[in-house]
Amino acid sequence: MEELRIVALNGNLGYGYDITSLEAGLALGPQLLGGDAGSTDAGPYYLGSGTALVKREQVRRDLGQALIRARAAKVPFVIGSAGMAGGEPNLQWVKEILLEIAREEGLNFKLATIHAEIDKALIRDALNGGRITPMEDVPALTENAIVESERIVGQMGTIPFATALEAGADVVLAGRSCDTAIYAALPIARGYDPGLALHMAKIMECGAQCAIPLAPNDSLLGIIRKDHFLIRPLAEQRICTPDSVAAHTMYEQGDPLVIYEPEGRVDLDQAHFEQIDRQTVRVSGSRYTPAAKLRIKLEGARRIGYRAFTIAGVRDAAVIRNLDRIEETVRGAVRRNLQSSVRDEDYRLEFLYYGRDAVLGELEPLRHIAPREVGVLIEAIAVDQLTASYVLSLARSSFLHCPFEGRKTTAGNLAFPFSPSDMAAGAVYEFSAYHLMDVDENMQLFPIEYEGV
Amino acid sequence: MATLESLADVLRSKNAGPFQITIDIMFNDETAYRRVRSADALNPRKVAEVYKVAPEQVRIIPFDRVRAIKITMPRRWGTRGSGSGFDRDVYGAQQHGPLCDIEIT
Numbered sequence: 001m002e003e004l005r006i007v008a009l010n011g012n013l014g015y016g017y018d019i020t021s022l023e024a025g026l027a028l029g030p031q032l033l034g035g036d037a038g039s040t041d042a043g044p045y046y047l048g049s050g051t052a053l054v055k056r057e058q059v060r061r062d063l064g065q066a067l068i069r070a071r072a073a074k075v076p077f078v079i080g081s082a083g084m085a086g087g088e089p090n091l092q093w094v095k096e097i098l099l100e101i102a103r104e105e106g107l108n109f110k111l112a113t114i115h116a117e118i119d120k121a122l123i124r125d126a127l128n129g130g131r132i133t134p135m136e137d138v139p140a141l142t143e144n145a146i147v148e149s150e151r152i153v154g155q156m157g158t159i160p161f162a163t164a165l166e167a168g169a170d171v172v173l174a175g176r177s178c179d180t181a182i183y184a185a186l187p188i189a190r191g192y193d194p195g196l197a198l199h200m201a202k203i204m205e206c207g208a209q210c211a212i213p214l215a216p217n218d219s220l221l222g223i224i225r226k227d228h229f230l231i232r233p234l235a236e237q238r239i240c241t242p243d244s245v246a247a248h249t250m251y252e253q254g255d256p257l258v259i260y261e262p263e264g265r266v267d268l269d270q271a272h273f274e275q276i277d278r279q280t281v282r283v284s285g286s287r288y289t290p291a292a293k294l295r296i297k298l299e300g301a302r303r304i305g306y307r308a309f310t311i312a313g314v315r316d317a318a319v320i321r322n323l324d325r326i327e328e329t330v331r332g333a334v335r336r337n338l339q340s341s342v343r344d345e346d347y348r349l350e351f352l353y354y355g356r357d358a359v360l361g362e363l364e365p366l367r368h369i370a371p372r373e374v375g376v377l378i379e380a381i382a383v384d385q386l387t388a389s390y391v392l393s394l395a396r397s398s399f400l401h402c403p404f405e406g407r408k409t410t411a412g413n414l415a416f417p418f419s420p421s422d423m424a425a426g427a428v429y430e431f432s433a434y435h436l437m438d439v440d441e442n443m444q445l446f447p448i449e450y451e452g453v
Numbered sequence: 454m455a456t457l458e459s460l461a462d463v464l465r466s467k468n469a470g471p472f473q474i475t476i477d478i479m480f481n482d483e484t485a486y487r488r489v490r491s492a493d494a495l496n497p498r499k500v501a502e503v504y505k506v507a508p509e510q511v512r513i514i515p516f517d518r519v520r521a522i523k524i525t526m527p528r529r530w531g532t533r534g535s536g537s538g539f540d541r542d543v544y545g546a547q548q549h550g551p552l553c554d555i556e557i558t
Contacts, residue, residue, distance in 0.1 A: 040471050043536020043543050137472045137510065137527035138534075247519040250477050254469040254525040256516045273518075304538055350539045359547045363504060363529065365554065381538050430537035431471045 003225045004187050005030040006200075007234070011207035011216030013037035013062050013079060013094075014054030021208075021219035021234035022066060026073045028221065032165075033070045034182040035062070036205045037094065038081025040299060040431070041252075048150045048301035048429030050089030059094060064101045067171070071107050076165060078172040078182050085299075086176025087151045088117045095173055102453045109171050112164035113449045116175025118154045118298065120146050122445075123437065131438040135297070136254070138434045145302065145432040152300035152433050157262035160446040161185035167450065175446075176299065179205035180261055187224045188263075195266045195288030200229040202259050202266075203248050203283075210248035211238040228284035230276070240281045242273035262297070264290040293438055296445065300433030306385040307425040308392035312399075312414035314374045319413045320356075321370060322404045326413065327351050333398040334391060347382035347391045376414060381428055389424050396422060457495070458553035460485045466548040469525055471534035474545045476524040476552065486520035492557045500524055503551045524552075 007025035010017040013035045026033070042053045052059070063079075070077040083090025095113060102109070123146050126132050132141050146152070153176035162185040164172045174182075183201035188194050200222045203210050208218035211233040218238065223230040231240050249268055250256045259266040270285040314320055334349060354375030357364035378395050382388035400414050439445060458464055463479035480486035489495060501508040506526050514523045529548075531540035542548055 040535075041468060041544055043540075044471070044534065045536060135470060135472065243519050247479065247521065250479075250516065250519070250521055250523060252467050252469055252475070254473055254475055254512070254523075256514060256521070256523050304532065307538075348538065352541065359541055360550055361530070361541060363551050365551060379539065428538055430532060431534035434471055434534065 001225060003223050004032075004190060004192065006032045006034060006183055006186070006204065006222045006224070008183065008204040008207050008220045008222065009033060009035040009066050010062070010218060011036065011205070011209050012039065012054070014058035015217040016058070016062065017207070018218050018235055019065060022069060025219050025221055025234045026069055026075060030075055032078060032183070032186050033066065033075050034078045034080070034204070035066065036080050036179050036182055038084045038086050038176065042084070044301035044429040044431045046090070047085035047087055047153065047299060048303055049427060050085070050087055050151070052083045052090060052093060054084070056097065060097050060101065063094070063097060064105070067098065067101055067107065068105055071109060071170070076170055076172070078161060078165070078174070080174045080177035080179065080182035082173055082175060085153065086116050086174070087153050088115065088175070091115065091173065091175045098171070098173060099453065107453065109453050110169050111451050111453050112167065112169035112172045114156065114160045114164060114172065114174040115447050115449070116153045116156055116177070118152050118445055120149070120152060123152060123298065126437050133436045135434050135436065141433055141435050145300065148302040149300035149432045150302060150429070152298055154296040154298055154437070154445055155262070156296070156446045157181050158185035158188050159443065160448060162189035163443065164448050165189070169450065178261055180259070183222065192224050193227070193288065194263060195286040196224055196229050196283075198259055198261055198263070198266045198288065199268065199271065199283065199286035200224055200231070203231055203245060206248070206251070208233045208235065208238055209251070210245050211240050212244050213238060228282050230280050230282050232280040239279045242275055242281055245281045245283065246271070246273045262291065262295055264288055294441065295436045296439050298433045298435050298437050299431065301429040302432040303427050304430050305381045305383055305428050306388045307379065307381050307428045308385070308388040308422060309377060309379045309425055310392060310396050310416070310422045311375060311377050312416045312421065314376060314414060315372070316409045316413065317370070318406055319409060320374050323353055323356070323374065325404055326399060326402045329402050329404070330395055330398040334394045337394050338391065342382070342387055342391065347380060347387055349378070349380050349391060349395055352377040352379070385424055385426070389422065392422055454556045454558060456553060457489065457555045457557055460489055460557060464549050464553065466545055468528070468535055468545040471536070472528055473525055474528045474548050476549050477521060478524070478552070479519065479521040481520070483520060489557055490515050490522060494555050494557055495522070499555070500526070500552070503555075504529065
């Protein structure tokens with residue numbers, strides 16, 4: 001039977017995986033080993049700063065063991081969204097680790113590096129030409145937001161991956177990518193049904209997250225054939241069931257029945273899931289509709305200031321009863337103290353009360369019930385680190401000594417766990433762009449660089 | 454009457470991108486799923502009221518195949534998306550709380 005076998009290393013490069021699962025997968029002679037290294041989940045900081053969430057040693061371990069085994073088995077190894085955000089510094093960071101491993105292990109291969117940062121001028125032209133659409137619940141893109149962004153990446157679809165593999169790359173290291181492109185590019189290029197390929201890829205991009213017991217830090221096998229695909233965890237102790245695989249399309253998706261990708265949409269309402277042995281689920285009926293025009297999702301991050309924060313505990317019942325009044329007094333005291341030196345618009349100060357309503361704010365239904373203990377987090381964001389730390393320092397000392405009616409704890413309102421109590425937390429970013437851009441084609445946006453390692 | 458939390462087997466929230474929150478309510482038991490699915494308490498107007506968003510911004514999508522209900526709405530915290538200034542929940546993983554105590558007939 002004609003089929004393609006694909007192994008997903010894990011759900012995120014750096015999360016770890018079971019070596020025996022990877023080896024079991026490679027023993028099946030797959031046509032591709034893939035790994036997803038990125039997400040926007042941890043916030044805009046990683047795109048803005050060009051750094052990674054996972055530590056260098058984590059990436060080295062995950063990448064090294066997989067690279068050595070993939071090369072020995074002569075299986076192409078594809079990594080998408082390198083370094084979390086998939087921007088140029090993120091990509092170069094992973095490439096440097098990859099080359100270091102290759103040098104130490106004496107590995108030789110053809111490497112394709114695919115870049116994903118998009119030229120701002122191109123985005124500005126698209127904005128002016130009416131070719132930018134915000135994602136749902138996202139504010140409109142402005143020229144300012146583009147200019148002020150540290151960088152803007154595009155999520156590449158399957159074409160750049162397919163091109164690199166077609167050119168004979170043994171290792172493909174890509175910047176920001178659609179998670180599905182990593183796994184769907186090869187089957188689509190080989191003529192398999194794009195609906196099945198994208199659906200399979202959607203399941204595979206989280207590693208064995210769709211298995212029982214679930215594990216984003218373990219490997220998964222996908223086998224695609226003419227009219228169906230199979231999903232199976234590669235660890236003996238895990239199984240997939242029709243429910244566990246079907247339910248996976250719920251995860252982190254706004255709509256459980258449709259997968260949207262640059263190439264088109266996949267409708268899952270007719271998808272059929274069937275158990276065929278202890279571990280394996282067979283999926284069919286995922287229906288593909290090509291997109292009317294090619295659209296790339298943009299992600300941009302811009303710096304909005306610098307953060308300083310402190311955290312302290314409160315056990316005194318009168319302080320807990322008076323938190324809102326104390327906060328108001330502290331805000332007033334900070335403003336008066338800063339009057340001659342820092343303008344109101346150059347900083348912002350907020351207070352979170354853990355134990356009361358820090359997680360849900362005004363949505364907390366039980367915020368009127370006074371807890372016995374409260375954690376106070378004071379956060380200042382200002383135009384520079386010095387100002388943020390200055391504002392925080394004033395707020396902290398004002399809170400500690402703030403008078404209020406009926407106060408008996410006259411030596412201090414807060415219990416600090418640390419000395420020093422204040423943290424200078426560095427730059428703060430926000431997602432300046434999370435928009436779709438209409439494009440004519442994929443390749444110019446995502447240039448591929450080939451080299452012999 | 455029973456609370457939604459007591460009827461559901463999975464009740465979780467998560468980011469669906471940096472600007473939306475998605476809540477999954479999943480049931481092992483078909484009867485419990487049917488009961489919640491047909492309950493009047495879980496409609497866009499009610500959810501919007503609890504989360505202080507506009508009713509037209511709330512999408513409720515049942516997924517019969519796996520006995521699950523998905524609720525998607527705009528994220529409430531952060532100056533502009535997840536992980537921006539003054540966010541409360543970067544991953545959006547603890548935003549299902551206000552639904553837990555909704556009474557289902």
